[in-house]
Amino acid sequence: MDNKTRDLEVEFQARIDSGENIEAKDWMPEKYRKTHIRQISQHAHSEVIGMLPEGNWITRAPSLRRKVALLAKVQDEAGHGLYLYSAAETLGISRDQLMEQLNSGKAKYSSIFNYPTVTWADIGAVGWLVDGAAIINQVMLTKTSYGPYARAMVRICKEESFHQRQGYEIMLTLCNGTEVQKAMAQDALNRWWWPSMMMFGPRDEDSPNTEQSMKWKIKKKTNDELRQQFVDQTVPQAEILGLTVPDPDLKWNEKTGHYDFGELDWEEFWNVVKGNGLCNKKRLADRNKAWDEGAWVREAATVHAEKKANRRLNKAV
């Protein structure tokens, strides 16, 4: 590294330390740029792929009320993907490159969306747990150091809170329903609890990037801290539903003021990350199908816009 770059890096870190935001045209270390492109695009891909397991239930929602809510939620997730792709593009990557990385399987997205939504209760569990876990992460990210990312997060967080509430309300309705309905809610919790816990990523000691991310204020809390926050906040909500969290080691710890909980199945975690989850292949296939089948629309819109522009030009002459 030459002297000038070193000086710039010192100055950059000082700006971060003093709580300043970094904006798109500011000087930044190459690694800061690359880390952000990767993280923001993974986040964007997660919003987009996240529409698939829920979209699966829109046509089968049990009432019109549930249907408009789910439709609005899924539409929000599309918007979240767009806000985040725009934030990533400020760092010098194009939308087409981002799409290519997703569609080719090169890019990662949150593993949670590689689990199937097999019953209507899963839509309740996803809103409650998956959006709940996402909100914890996203609230932290509203304070992240990169301006465009932080602003996207503020917008997203405003929209997220209804997502979790609509999910919880579905669970509540099922839990106040028949025995079969309540069993369905319990079954959904059983299947979604651990994958939701995994959303916060590997344990701190297995997360080599955490230190740098904290130094650059990309993250303000570690994976384990966020996971603990999720447990502490969610367990009482499960109690109100009258459901049992599927963790025999879960218990309140008077001394720490937090819940203790059991070890996650890290083998499953890495297995899904590596592409061997139940739905990894289907999600990518669906995504590619939508992209390919939309190609003619994108092309037609371009040609139509050119034609209109030419017509205006001819009139002007």
Place this chain on the structure above:
Amino acid sequence: MNKEWPIWEIFIRSKNGLEHRHAGSLHAADAEMAIQNARDVYTRRQEGVSLWVVESKHITASNPEKNGELFEPAADKVYRHPTFYTLPDEIKHM
């Protein structure tokens, strides 16, 4: 043929009486589509009563490396602020 739609910057007036504020950006084939998309992406919850769309390439931004010469000269001009001037306590509304 494979051509990416250009990027547009979106500005929203949240209600009459307030200025348009930058909300974010999106891709669209032309201005009309940019307005349509902006409506769907940025005003799903009554966030606005008016939209401006500008193709990003038409915006000229100041260079952050020039921030010193552009903005620092204002730093030592305290006399441009009302608090620079001392008045007796009896003067209330000034």
